[in-house]
Amino acid sequence: MVRRRNIFQKRYPITGDFVELTKTWNPDAISILVKLVWEGYDLLVSEFLSQINCDGTEEYLEISITQALALKIDSSMTGYEPFAVKQEWYEFETSKSSRGQPPRYDIAFILRDNERIILPLEAKILKSDVDVTEYVKEIxxxxxxxxxAPFSSQGGMLGYLFSGDPNKAFINIETKVPCTLSNHPDFPTRDHKTSDHQRIVPSGKSYPVNFRCHHLLFKIIATPTNNISSVE
Structure with missing residues (x-):
């Protein structure tokens, strides 16, 4: 069965690699992008999570944290970046059927000049530092x-860590993927590592084979209720 083109394919018939295209704006574009994510997390902690007792039992926990994080990332942006950030953005390129639901990213950085080209971030709840099964499946x-990320040679995983040691979580991720995790030189004080992979590219496609995955672990710490200011 021959698939019909969608409107994004019609508008942007020529694609490239998100990473290489953004380097024309700034050679450190990806580090700038990732820095925005960390700044968003800092705002999430200071302006949102610090005001509640998040014990991990709330409804729609992963989605709601991600929604709040995406808003904080957006507020950290200058508006001059060559990409926008959106939550729950669809990937039509790799949809298997026009009748099926296309993949949907938790957070997507979308190239403004070509909306088919996306660098995605996927989020997973880690109840503890051994709870990495679903995280690994995404990779x-x-x-x-x-x-x-068919049109990006890099992407990222966000682990919302509720308890345990980030270093132990990284060891478990490294073992179960399996892969080699390396420190990111631009974020030495953050729980941030990268892994490099050879991807399985579908026949007839020219997607980037070499892929770098960023691993960001965000500590989600419950706030004692007696420290939460009440509203009269």
Whole structure:
């Protein structure tokens, strides 16, 4: 069955790699992008999470944290970046069927000049530093298969860590993918590592084979209720 083109394919018939295209704006574009994510997390903690007792039992926990984070990332941006940030953005390129639901990213950085080109971030709740199964599945089943980030040689995983040691979580991720995690030189004080992979590119496609995954672990710490200011 021959798939019909969608409107994004019609508007942007020529694609490239998100990473290389943004380097024409700034050679450190990806570090700037990731810095925005960390700044968004800092705002999330100071302006949102510090005001509640988030114990990990709330409804729609992963989605709601991600929604709040995406807003904070957006507020950290200058408006001059060559990309926009959106929550729950669809990837039509790798949709298997016009009748099926296309993949949907938790957070997407979308190239303003070509909206088909996306650098995605996927988020997972980590109840503890050993709770990495679903996190690992996203890497192996989606990023390495090119289902996610077909037009980007980099992408990211966000781990919302509720308890345990980030270093132990990194060890468990490294073991279960498996992969080698390396420190990011631009973020030495953050719980941030990267892994490099050879992707499985579908026949007939020219997606980037070499892929770098950023791993950002965000500590989600419950705030004692007696420290939360009340509203009279």
């Amino acid at each position: 192996n089943n989606n990023f390495i298969t090119c289902r996610y």
